[in-house]
Amino acid sequence: MPVAAGETLDPRRTRRRILDAAAELFYARGVNAVGVNEIAAAAGASKVSLYRNFESKDDLVAAVVAERSDRVHGWLRAGSDDAPAGTARILKLFDLLAEWFAEPGFRGCAVLNTAVDTRAASRSGERDAAREIATTVHRHLERYLELLTELLAELEPPPTDADFLARQLLVLIEGATAVAAARPDEATRSLAAARAAAAALIAGRS
């Protein structure tokens, strides 16, 4: 959820501004509750420019969620490799999430929220963009598993059931995110519980 450091803020590039405005509005209010007119206005762009850069609203949604997934994972990887390898590095992920959850505009995992918003379309394979969104969601979770599996492999001794343990940690992360989104006032408590559970599971690995 952090603003990526390396990206240019407003180089007057229309597509960039539209993507940023859409990401913010979609995250705050949901894909279905935000119209293209409002996105264009918030981006300081015209609707024509929006449709010159994106085939459709669904296409814009797909682009936004893909970028969001990239940013989340880039942020997690960048933020965790400071910590010493091993258990500390895994628990650092939870500390990073704690920062995010405490931010004012926190509304849960943008990727999974978008999956919920577009749940109807992404099933029966109607639109290309809808399927693209579903693919991004799948990939988002898989990248979580990849990251967790890598970090688990750094343990000494490495766990024999790294895949299974990684999935448990993923469930803890997404569970804490979902509960925290529904109860922002208890976000810190839910994340602390998840972090402690992660530590206990790692310590008791087989």
Added chain:
Amino acid sequence: MPVAAGETLDPRRTRRRILDAAAELFYARGVNAVGVNEIAAAAGASKVSLYRNFESKDDLVAAVVAERSDRVHGWLRAGSDDAPAGTARILKLFDLLAEWFAEPGFRGCAVLNTAVDTRAASRSGERDAAREIATTVHRHLERYLELLTELLAELEPPPTDADFLARQLLVLIEGATAVAAARPDEATRSLAAARAAAAALIAGRS
């Protein structure tokens, strides 16, 4: 997610049919993707009847989600008290969820999904119904914590940190639900991971 046994199926009561139709459509496609016309048609009722029974669409949504929360918790309590008290009864919750996740129309937790669908409205306290929805979501999670705390108290010896442990189990449950909703093909695996994590946390309680 089961059909409640004790309720009359179709006693020609209009309000009942509207609630059932709305619940099904909302769950399958999301609150924002279903219009009142479609709900009335699916219920075999007229739009006038819908608006005689509910003040607004938001009011209907609030009624649907409240009923859903009741049904879920009634189902979990009824299904778990068959199992012997102790660890088995807690793990029985995960087995019940496993059945649910395997059903064809599974789309995640209806209550949390609705919270995501209505995330914009339920914040700034605009509509009464929107706040009612937020309250139902809060209560839904609290009932989870109450149930888990009760079941944990039955352990021998009871855990000293039952509240904290209950929150960990809640995170596992909702995490597994969220991940399973995004990846129905891996729903069973995610839930198995959550169940094993729950067992480990309970076994290692302080």
Added chain:
DNA sequence: ATATCGTCAAACCGACCGGTACCATCTCTG
């Protein structure tokens, strides 16, 4: 038989939806 109640279909309302056409403007490149 009359009155009441809930129901129905259909037309209708203003607002907004996603998406497009048209044209004036601006800014880069040559």
Added chain:
DNA sequence: CAGAGATGGTACCGGTCGGTTTGACGATAT
């Protein structure tokens, strides 16, 4: 300077949204 391309403003398209109105129909109870 000239031309090309991207941009923005505005009006517009058909369709759907949540919600209301009207008037008739069929019960049920007095």
